[in-house]
Amino acid sequence: MVRISHSHWLYLIIIISSCLVTLSSSAYLPVKAVNLGGWLVTEGWMTPSLFNNIPNKDMLDGTQLHLKSVTLNMYLSAEGGGDSIIVANRTSASDWETFKLWRVNERTFYLRVSMGQFVRISTRSSRLVAKATNPSTTEAFVIVRNSNNRVRIRAPNGLFVQVSTTADAVTADYAEENTNWGDNDPSVFQMELGRQFQGEFQLTNGYGSNATSVLRNHWSTYITEDDFRSMANDKLNAVRIPVGWWIASDPNPPKPFVGGSLQTLDNAFTWAEKYNLGVIVDLHAANGSQNGNENSGTRDGSKEWGTTDENIDQTVAVIDFLASRYAQRSGLLAIELINEPLAPGVTLDSLKKYYQAGYNAVRKYTPNAYVIMSNRLGPADSTELLQLASNLDKSVIDVHYYNLYTDMFSRMTVQQHIDFVNNNRSRDLNTVMVANGPPVFVGEWSAECGGCENKATKEDYQRFAQAELNVYGGATFGWSYWAWKNVNDHWSLKWMIDNGYISL
Numbered sequence: 001m002v003r004i005s006h007s008h009w010l011y012l013i014i015i016i017s018s019c020l021v022t023l024s025s026s027a028y029l030p031v032k033a034v035n036l037g038g039w040l041v042t043e044g045w046m047t048p049s050l051f052n053n054i055p056n057k058d059m060l061d062g063t064q065l066h067l068k069s070v071t072l073n074m075y076l077s078a079e080g081g082g083d084s085i086i087v088a089n090r091t092s093a094s095d096w097e098t099f100k101l102w103r104v105n106e107r108t109f110y111l112r113v114s115m116g117q118f119v120r121i122s123t124r125s126s127r128l129v130a131k132a133t134n135p136s137t138t139e140a141f142v143i144v145r146n147s148n149n150r151v152r153i154r155a156p157n158g159l160f161v162q163v164s165t166t167a168d169a170v171t172a173d174y175a176e177e178n179t180n181w182g183d184n185d186p187s188v189f190q191m192e193l194g195r196q197f198q199g200e201f202q203l204t205n206g207y208g209s210n211a212t213s214v215l216r217n218h219w220s221t222y223i224t225e226d227d228f229r230s231m232a233n234d235k236l237n238a239v240r241i242p243v244g245w246w247i248a249s250d251p252n253p254p255k256p257f258v259g260g261s262l263q264t265l266d267n268a269f270t271w272a273e274k275y276n277l278g279v280i281v282d283l284h285a286a287n288g289s290q291n292g293n294e295n296s297g298t299r300d301g302s303k304e305w306g307t308t309d310e311n312i313d314q315t316v317a318v319i320d321f322l323a324s325r326y327a328q329r330s331g332l333l334a335i336e337l338i339n340e341p342l343a344p345g346v347t348l349d350s351l352k353k354y355y356q357a358g359y360n361a362v363r364k365y366t367p368n369a370y371v372i373m374s375n376r377l378g379p380a381d382s383t384e385l386l387q388l389a390s391n392l393d394k395s396v397i398d399v400h401y402y403n404l405y406t407d408m409f410s411r412m413t414v415q416q417h418i419d420f421v422n423n424n425r426s427r428d429l430n431t432v433m434v435a436n437g438p439p440v441f442v443g444e445w446s447a448e449c450g451g452c453e454n455k456a457t458k459e460d461y462q463r464f465a466q467a468e469l470n471v472y473g474g475a476t477f478g479w480s481y482w483a484w485k486n487v488n489d490h491w492s493l494k495w496m497i498d499n500g501y502i503s504l
């Protein structure tokens, strides 16, 4: 008989229990997951009705405008792109003629020019200049709109902005309150709205004091325990949950973000555990925005994440917070450190530095959770992170495959889409899945395809989705569909399953 001492028993128990925990996180592999997109990070294209009750809702943060003087028929322009005067002498509008809104309230805005400064009145004259770096009351312009998108702009000095006949001086010195909005009024501009954003910043800042109730209602109704039950019934085994950086300062995040998403994420863990689904917590929106898209919580499309050490450290602190809170939850499958950083703005060096530090933060709390590293979007080599990840136990590379967003895809026939998945995507995936390398996750894909909306039949979608499932099913870590719910049916896995387009 072998005698086992107390201390040996202790070791044995530790080894067995850590095996059990290890089993529990790898038990979900390969992952068949769905993204709970549009839930804790707003994306207006998925949930447009959330924006319905915002006053002046086409003038949210980041909205790009061109302003054309009706007397001169010329566009306002920030000379040199910024850090100089505002003029009114351009016959066509592009970057220098584009003003991005920062919304103060439904009628009051800061106007940001392409080089990043804000418009204000010169300290020496009544001319407008683009020279402010931190906007406040001296940069707050009221935009008075008529029904034909003609506008007048009341400057912080209480007077209206006007053009002069020489076109190169734009001044804030027009006192006349009344206007007939006619072509003879030098204070009237035709406003042309360009790119708009509908993300978390736009929603919360747009609703102002009503944002908390709007979002709490959304969080508690958009995804419920029933959804987790359905996902399990549909043979999914995990969820990927996008979260924003502000979740770490719940219940009092910096304005305009609102608290409550953390409690919702806690609920998600409880439901996931009840139905045996693994949870991938995905930092989708990093402070400063890593890609300038609305899904990263951007204010105006700027991409500023990763440009300072302080910003990287603050983002590591968000991961630290999430890891410490959820490390002991049996449902925790993985933490994804950041979603879709965009090259070349996010440099490989700063990203690797962040990934190493984020990995270490997770490992302070758990040896078991996978740590997922998203490849960069844009002109980046899909193997650029393999060396780093190969040296970090249980790290995973995330790649996203959409047959969308470029002319090449919108010109393809359905059969060409299918061939592209079978040939090019499988080759792309095999390029990343190297021997002794990290497992690879197709963390986002959908059965929508470029140009398909108008021409593809149900059978086409079935064949396309099946091709994707076959190829992405070969990913060593698994895949996750974008998304569970979406007003655009083909982007909703729930709709696709309920309507017989996809079966797992």
Ligand SMILES: *[C@@H]1O[C@H](CO)[C@@H](O)[C@H](O)[C@H]1NC(C)=O
Residues within 6 Å of the ligand: 079, 087, 089, 090, 167, 168
């Ligand atoms: C617009 O006015 C500015 C300031 O006078 C001048 O420097 C610039 O050349 C003008 N641009 C055009 C296109 O007329």
Ligand SMILES: *[C@@H]1O[C@H](CO)[C@@H](O)[C@H](O)[C@H]1NC(C)=O
Residues within 6 Å of the ligand: 054, 055, 206, 207, 208, 209, 210
């Ligand atoms: C908040 O909602 C109330 C009632 O719908 C509305 O009257 C008010 O204007 C809203 N406030 C904002 C800032 O949207």
Ligand SMILES: *[C@@H]1O[C@H](CO)[C@@H](O)[C@H](O)[C@H]1NC(C)=O
Residues within 6 Å of the ligand: 249, 287, 288, 311, 314, 315
């Ligand atoms: C977010 O970024 C801003 C601007 O870089 C910075 O001032 C602020 O401290 C950051 N907040 C957090 C919580 O990271």
Ligand SMILES: *[C@@H]1O[C@H](CO)[C@@H](O)[C@H](O)[C@H]1NC(C)=O
Residues within 6 Å of the ligand: 420, 423, 424
């Ligand atoms: C896709 O693969 C085919 C051959 O398998 C190749 O001819 C084509 O150029 C590839 N397309 C792209 C966009 O890489």
